[in-house]
Amino acid sequence: MAKKRVLVVDDSHTQRVILDTILTKAGYDVVCAEDGEEALLELDDQLFIGDCHFNYMIMDIAMPKLDGYGLIRKLARRKGRRPAVILMSDKGQPILDTAVELASAYGLTLMGAISKPIRASEIETLMDELVQVRQRDKDASFTCLAGSSFLAGLAGDALTVAYQPKIACENGKVAGAECLARWRTSRGGILSPAVFLPTARKMGYLSGVTHKILMQGLSDYKEWHREGHTIGLCINITASDACDLAFADFVRDLLAEYQVAPEHLTLELTESELVEDMAIGMEVLGRLRLLGVDLALDDFGAGFDPFLRLNNMPFSELKSDQPFLQNAAVNNRSRIILEMSVEMARRMNIASTCEGVETADQWQRICALGATYGQGHFMAAPMLAPDFKNWLSEWDGGHLLQKRSTSVPPRSYLDSETSDGRSDRTRAQQSYRKGAVSPEPAVQSHRRTDLL
Numbered sequence: 001m002a003k004k005r006v007l008v009v010d011d012s013h014t015q016r017v018i019l020d021t022i023l024t025k026a027g028y029d030v031v032c033a034e035d036g037e038e039a040l041l042e043l044d045d046q047l048f049i050g051d052c053h054f055n056y057m058i059m060d061i062a063m064p065k066l067d068g069y070g071l072i073r074k075l076a077r078r079k080g081r082r083p084a085v086i087l088m089s090d091k092g093q094p095i096l097d098t099a100v101e102l103a104s105a106y107g108l109t110l111m112g113a114i115s116k117p118i119r120a121s122e123i124e125t126l127m128d129e130l131v132q133v134r135q136r137d138k139d140a141s142f143t144c145l146a147g148s149s150f151l152a153g154l155a156g157d158a159l160t161v162a163y164q165p166k167i168a169c170e171n172g173k174v175a176g177a178e179c180l181a182r183w184r185t186s187r188g189g190i191l192s193p194a195v196f197l198p199t200a201r202k203m204g205y206l207s208g209v210t211h212k213i214l215m216q217g218l219s220d221y222k223e224w225h226r227e228g229h230t231i232g233l234c235i236n237i238t239a240s241d242a243c244d245l246a247f248a249d250f251v252r253d254l255l256a257e258y259q260v261a262p263e264h265l266t267l268e269l270t271e272s273e274l275v276e277d278m279a280i281g282m283e284v285l286g287r288l289r290l291l292g293v294d295l296a297l298d299d300f301g302a303g304f305d306p307f308l309r310l311n312n313m314p315f316s317e318l319k320s321d322q323p324f325l326q327n328a329a330v331n332n333r334s335r336i337i338l339e340m341s342v343e344m345a346r347r348m349n350i351a352s353t354c355e356g357v358e359t360a361d362q363w364q365r366i367c368a369l370g371a372t373y374g375q376g377h378f379m380a381a382p383m384l385a386p387d388f389k390n391w392l393s394e395w396d397g398g399h400l401l402q403k404r405s406t407s408v409p410p411r412s413y414l415d416s417e418t419s420d421g422r423s424d425r426t427r428a429q430q431s432y433r434k435g436a437v438s439p440e441p442a443v444q445s446h447r448r449t450d451l452l
Contacts, residue, residue, distance in 0.1 A: 003027060003028060003029040004027075004028050004029065004055040004056070004127075005028070005029045005030075005031065005053065005054045005055055005056075006023050006028045006029070006030050006031070006054065006055065006056045006057070006058060006127075007031050007032075007033060007039060007042055007043070007054045007056070007057045007058070007083060008020065008023070008030060008031070008032045008033070008057075008058050009032075009033045009034075009035070009036065009038075009039040009057060009058065009059040009060060009063070009068075009071065010032075010034075010058075010059070010060040010063070010088075011034050011035055011060065011062075011063045011064055012060070015060070015116070015118070016032045016034075018118060019032075019058060019118065019123070020032060022118075022120045022123060022124075023123070026120075026123075026124055026127075028056075028127075031054070034063075035063045035064055035065045035066055035067075036059075036063060036065065036066030036067060036068070036070055036071035036074070037065050037066045039057070039059070039066075039071060040066075040071070040074060040075075042054075043075075043078065053081050053083070054083040055083055055084065055130070055143055056083050056084050056085075056086060056111070056127060056130075057075070057083040057084070057085050057086070058085075058086045058088060058123070059071060059072075059085065059086070059087060059088070060088055060089060061087065061088070061089040061091060061095055061096070061099050062089060062090075062091055062095075068087065068089070068099055069098075069099065069102060072085070072099065072102050072103050072106060072108065073102075073106065075106075075108065076103075076106035076107065076108055082108065082109070083109075084109040084110070084111050084130055084143055084195075085103055085108050085109065085110050085111060085189075086110075086111045086112055086113070086114065086123070086126055086127075086189075087099045087100065087103065087110070087112070087113040087114070088113070088114045088115070088116055088118060089113075089115065089116065090115065090116035090117075093115070096113040096115065097113075099113065100113050100188060100189070100190075103190075104190045105381050107192060109143070109191055109192060109194075109195050110185075110189040110190050110191070111126045111127070111129065111130070111185050111187070111189040111191075112126050112185045112186065112187025112188050112189035113187060113188055113189070114126075114187060122187070125186060125187075126185065126186065126187055126189075128146065128149075129145060129146055129149040129185055129186065130143050130144065130145060130146060130195070131143075131144060131145075131146045131147075143195060144195055144196065144198045144199050145183065145191065145195055145196040145199045146199070147199060147202075147203055150196060150199045150200065150203065150205070151203070153183065153184070154200075154205060154208060154209070154212070157184070158183055158184045158185075159181065159182075159183060159184075159209065159212050159213070159216075160181075160182050160183070160184055160216070160384065161179045161180065161181065161182065161213055161216050161217055161220070161384075161385065162179075162180045162182050162382035162383060162384055162388075163177040163178065163179060163180070163220075163382060163383055163384075163385065163388040164177065164178050164180060164375060164380065164381065164382040164383070165177050165178075165375070165379060165380050165388075165391075165392075165395075166178065166232070166234065166353060166373045166374070166375045167373060167374050167375070167379050167397060168372070168373055168397075169366060169367045169370075169371050169372060169373060169374055170372075171397065172397025173397050174229075174231050174392060174395055174397070175231060175232055175373055176231050176232030176233060176234055176266065176373070177231060177232070177233060177234065177388065178234040178235075178236075178268070178375065179213055179216075179217040179233065179234065179235045179236070180193075180236075180382050181193050181196075181197070181209060181213050181236075182382075182384075183195065183196045197209070206238045206240050206241075207238070207240055207241055207244065210235075210236075210237055210238060210241050211250070213235055213236075214235055214251070214254055215254065217233055217235050218233070218254055218255070218257075218258040218260050218265075219258060220385045220389075221233045221258070221260055221264070222258045222259060222260060223389070224389060224392065225260070227389075227393075229392050229393075230264070231264075231392075232264050232265070232266055232294075233260070233264060233265050233266070234266040234267075234268055234296065235265070235266070235267055235268065236267075236268045236269075236270065236298065237267050237268065237269055238269075239269070239276070239281070241284075242269055242280075242281045242284050242285060243276065243277050243280045243281055243284065244284065245280065245283070245284060247284055247288075248284055248287035248288050248291065251265075251267075251288060251291065251293065252291055255291070255293075261292070262291045262292030262293045263292050263293075263294070265293050265294065266293070266294040266295070266296050266316075266317060267288060267293055267294070267295055267296070268295075268296040268297075268298040268319065269285075269295065269296070269297060269298060270298045270299050278312065281313065282312060282313055282314075285313050285314055286314055289314045289316070294316045294317060295313070295314060295315045295316055295317070296315060296316070296317035296318070296319050296351075296353070297309055297310060297313075297315045297317070297318050297319065298319045299319065299321040299322075300318050300319060300320050300321060300341055310344075310348070315350060316350050316351065317345075317350055317351040317352070317353060317372075318341060318344065318345040318348075318350060318351070318352050318353070319352075319353040319354075319355055320337075320338055320341040320342070320352070320353070320354050320355065321355070322355045322356030322376075323356070324337050324338040324341070325338055325354050325355070325356050325357065325362055325365070325366065326356050326358070326362070328362075328365060329361065329362075329365075338354070338369070339369060342354070342366070342369045342370060342371050343369075343370075345372070346370060351372040351373065352370075352371045352372050352373070353371065353372060353373040353374070353375055354366040354369075354371045354373070354374050354375070354376075355375050355376060356375075356376050357374045357375060357376030357377075357378045357379065358376050358377050358378050359378055360378065362376070362378065363378055363379075380395075
């Protein structure tokens with residue numbers, strides 16, 4: 001297997017030489033850059049050399065031209081494969097802590113942060129936590145957590161949860177929070193699921209990850225509820241969970257243990273997850289619905305059989321895949337699929353959530369479409385439990401109501417005109433305002449009054 005490649009970014013010639021020596025002796029292929037701008041040029045060059053991408057970037061924070069903070073932002077906005085990041089600085093712990101928070105907020109694979117002077121053992125320990133795995137039937141490889149690091153971390157407290165709020169389009173209030181799995185490295189870094197879930201899948205521990213996330217999420221929820229915050233909790237499950245006949249009983253027992261009402265829990269199954277035994281899957285999901293737990297079909301439109309899933313399984317919520325909203329303003333097909341998703345949910349009397357809301361225009365769009373909830377960085381990025389609790393106490397959704405658009409989105413297939421020149425949507429809206437049409441009870445019951 002080819003050597004792992006490391007990009008060292010530091011304006012100090014001495015530090016570059018030290019790191020080059022340490023890493024070369026450890027078997028890495030090292031490239032050095034003097035500042036953030038030169039590092040970006042090196043990343044551009046890698047695009048022309050096939051699979052010889054950088055696996056890691058070790059960056060200083062205080063640098064001329066483009067410092068570490070700016071490099072983090074530009075790295076996060078690059079498309080395609082990005083290296084795992086190790087931060088370093090001699091400017092004190094607060095500087096490093098800010099960089100860690102910034103890298104985590106941007107969703108970078110952050111291995112950790114180290115104070116200078118650098119010791120060889122610290123660097124080698126961090127970098128040994130990740131391995132390169134070659135994709136089957138492809139020339140490309142990807143970075144994932146080493147098996148030994150995964151087992152040790154799973155037995156400890158490496159697996160943690162970040163919470164991203166779901167906001168009700170109707171009133172701007174917090175309706176719930178999605179639990180997003182994260183992994184803490186030995187030096188305080190935060191890894192995304194893309195880095196550790198492949199290892200969990202390969203080693204047969206996906207259900208173990210789900211169980212720990214459920215327990216931690218319900219434990220945090222119990223604390224929020226005790227402080228007067230009654231919101232919903234959304235937790236992702238896997239196809240293996242959906243095919244485990246004991247899973248519904250496990251969820252029931254956890255709800256009882258943490259004293260959480262079933263209707264406050266939503267379990268999300270990603271559309272692209274292949275449920276191998278549909279009969280067992282329908283039985284397990286049916287039992288969860290009997291408990292009173294809500295079920296959401298996540299990333300709607302990203303897989304191959306979304307309509308089959310909606311038809312066969314008892315989902316109570318539909319979450320549209322992020323690219324449809326993000327491209328809706330410039331891509332007609334994306335816009336139509338987004339509109340269709342929201343309208344389909346309405347007609348099926350289930351809730352709709354639009355993920356990936358990053359701008360005021362996108363928030364206005366989903367509100368005008370009639371989506372139930374919005375979720376994305378425009379409202380809040382994922383936060384660890386202490387930060388989320390503080391955010392929850394301070395949130396005021398009034399500013400979102402001011403940004404809501406009262407206009408209906410551009411005409412689409414949803415807006416077929418009748419003989420009087422008014423669209424079906426317009427007629428329905430006007431009839432509702434006049435009281436001629438009653439709100440559909442299933443939709444209203446899903447928007448629980450205790451969440452608003």
